[in-house]
Amino acid sequence: MLRFPPGFRPPIAFVLITVLFGLLAGxxxxxxxxxxxxxxxxxxxxxxxxGLELKEESxxxxxxxxxxxxxxRVANVELNGSRVAMTMPGFxxxxxxxxxxxxxxxxxxxxxxxxxxxxxxxxxxxxxxxRFFKEPAxxxxxxxxxxAVTFTDQDGKRTPAVAEFKQSFQExxxxxxxxxxxxxxxxxxxxxxxxYLSAFDGAHAFLYHAKxxxxxxxxxxxxxxxxxxxxxxxxxxxxxALPDANKITNISDATWSFGFTYPDPDGTPVSLADERFxxxxxxxxxxxxxxxxxxxxxxxLVPFYRERRDRGLEAIALMFxxxxxxxxxxxxxxxxxRKFEIDFPTLIAGISDKExxxxxxxxxxxxxxxxxxxFIDRRGRVRRIHTxxxxxxxxxxxxxxxxxFSATVEELLAEKSG
Numbered sequence: 001m002l003r004f005p006p007g008f009r010p011p012i013a014f015v016l017i018t019v020l021f022g023l024l025a026g027x028x029x030x031x032x033x034x035x036x037x038x039x040x041x042x043x044x045x046x047x048x049x050x051g052l053e054l055k056e057e058s059x060x061x062x063x064x065x066x067x068x069x070x071x072x073r074v075a076n077v078e079l080n081g082s083r084v085a086m087t088m089p090g091f092x093x094x095x096x097x098x099x100x101x102x103x104x105x106x107x108x109x110x111x112x113x114x115x116x117x118x119x120x121x122x123x124x125x126x127x128x129x130x131r132f133f134k135e136p137a138x139x140x141x142x143x144x145x146x147x148a149v150t151f152t153d154q155d156g157k158r159t160p161a162v163a164e165f166k167q168s169f170q171e172x173x174x175x176x177x178x179x180x181x182x183x184x185x186x187x188x189x190x191x192x193x194x195x196y197l198s199a200f201d202g203a204h205a206f207l208y209h210a211k212x213x214x215x216x217x218x219x220x221x222x223x224x225x226x227x228x229x230x231x232x233x234x235x236x237x238x239x240x241a242l243p244d245a246n247k248i249t250n251i252s253d254a255t256w257s258f259g260f261t262y263p264d265p266d267g268t269p270v271s272l273a274d275e276r277f278x279x280x281x282x283x284x285x286x287x288x289x290x291x292x293x294x295x296x297x298x299x300x301l302v303p304f305y306r307e308r309r310d311r312g313l314e315a316i317a318l319m320f321x322x323x324x325x326x327x328x329x330x331x332x333x334x335x336x337x338r339k340f341e342i343d344f345p346t347l348i349a350g351i352s353d354k355e356x357x358x359x360x361x362x363x364x365x366x367x368x369x370x371x372x373x374x375f376i377d378r379r380g381r382v383r384r385i386h387t388x389x390x391x392x393x394x395x396x397x398x399x400x401x402x403x404x405f406s407a408t409v410e411e412l413l414a415e416k417s418g
Contacts, residue, residue: 032084032099034061038128041108041205042121045223048207049131050187050200052124054084063095067199068173070185070393074202088202090289090339092332097122110205110225111290113322113352118226120205132189132196136170140190141212143167148240149176151222151230161232162240164395172197177397179242180369181293181388195220203292210234248387249372250365258284258363258374258382262318262347265330265337270345272316272380279417280314281409284374286361288320288352289336291370296391298340300402304409305344311413312378317342318349320357320370375408378417384408 032054039052051066054077063074063086076087082099084106097106104124109117128134149161165174170190174197176183183206188197195218197208210220210232218234251258261271272282283301287294298317305315319336321329329348337346350356357367368387375384386405390397 030082030099032079032082032104033126035126036066036129037103037124037126038130039104039122039124039200041200042123043205043207043223044226044229045207045209045221047132048198048200048205048223050198065201067185067201068187068393070201072201090295090336091203092289092335093202095122097124102126108200108205111322115323115328120226131171131187131198133170133191136189137191139192140170141193141195143172143190143195143212143218145236146238146240147218147234148237149232149234151178151232153230154228159230160242162242163234175393177242177390177394179245179248179388181296181371182390182394182397184292184296184391185393201292203290203295208232245387246384248368249385251382251385252363252365258376258380260318260349260361262349263326264345264347265333267326267330270316270347272376277314277316279378280312281378281412282376283313283315283409284376285315285317286320286349286357286367286370286372286374287317288322288370289332290322290352293369293389293391294371295340297371297373297389298336298342300405302340302342304406308409308413313409313413315344317344317346318357318360319346320350320352321348322352324351373405375412377412378415383412 034054034056037052039050041048053064053066055062061077061079063077065072065074074086074089076089078085084104085094085096087094092111094109095106097104103126104122106122108120108122110120111117143165144167145165147163149163151159151161159178162177163174164177165172167190172188172190172195173186175186184199184201184204186197186199186206188195193212195208195210199206205225207223208220210218213219216236220232222230222232259272261269264270285297285301287298301315305313319333321332323329323332326348333346333348350360354367358364361367371389373386374382377383390401392398
């Protein structure tokens with residue numbers, strides 16, 4: 001603050017300039033506005049739009065990431081004048097932005113293996129409600145239904161998938177089912193003969209673009225973050241299906257007792273041979289806090305486990321994290337535990353690599369997805385191994401999975417030990 005001698009009166013021009021600078025500084029410090037934004041991430045393939053809502057709940061600011069019918073709640077939101085920062089629950093990814101005349105401008109940081117970061121430019125327009133286009137085209141193709149899909153990555157590796165889309169005029173929602181799980185909640189539009197889909201849910205930054213060919217097939221590109229891209233083709237097939245998820249990974253010898261010992265986030269070794277698990281039915285999931293399909297399974301498993309633990313059910317999560325450093329891995333796992341209020345052991349087993357997981361569990365024929373779920377009976381034998389997890393975005397597939405999951409556990413609980 002400027003101080004003047006007693007009796008001194010500054011020139012009127014000085015006063016006016018001081019007031020003007022104060023007003024300009026005040027404009028620059030305008031607070032972040034609550035409301036719904038059309039947020040856009042800029043990927044190599046173009047704009048990836050998603051919904052972003054900021055609102056007050058119980059005296060605190062929270063955010064919601066909106067993709068189709070899904071609303072992902074983000075509680076860790078900090079406002080500092082014209083700046084907003086948030087950390088995605090359970091993932092460690094971050095969104096930071098400054099207020100602009102029309103909304104927000106900033107970036108999303110995706111944390112990858114070994115702490116490598118992808119910084120994706122972000123803009124957001126307050127009050128805009130469209131996904132990709134403000135005005136729909138007058139004549140849009142119909143892409144609703146089930147499709148047999150093949151993804152081809154940069155190395156030429158092909159991956160089968162099943163797409164299921166619902167369409168209302170130009171608006172499209174749905175997902176891709178793959179052997180590792182699903183692409184979660186996707187939303188977008190059809191414009192003439194072109195399909196646009198996207199999702200940002202705190203973990204995924206997925207963008208899809210495809211054209212309907214003269215033969216009625218789809219041909220397009222898929223972008224994940226700033227680096228990964230795949231080509232994809234699809235043809236209508238109401239009978240399209242994936243390989244049996246219960247036959248992808250096998251146990252080397254079904255008569256062996258399965259075992260392992262790994263530390264929990266406090267560094268305390270936990271073994272499947274511990275008294276806690278003796279004569280119990282045990283669900284073992286190979287997971288990672290970075291894995292969205294693992295989040296879906298854990299959200300289901302936590303209450304499922306609590307309802308049955310008095311009858312002899314136990315659960316263990318073997319966590320394969322992005323970080324080889326134990327302390328950073330433990331921090332990520334503890335955040336994961338807090339998000340889902342997990343009360344079964346979560347052990348630090350390795351890094352987020354399927355080959356590393358297979359090495360750590362040599363009794364398995366391989367590890368091909370996170371999550372992978374093992375069902376172990378009261379005698380310590382692996383009775384079923386399920387690869388991947390089809391979450392709520394898959395609709396009836398999710399219902400079928402949890403019905404089958406429940407039936408397996410109930411069958412094993414009914415068996416006597418020894």
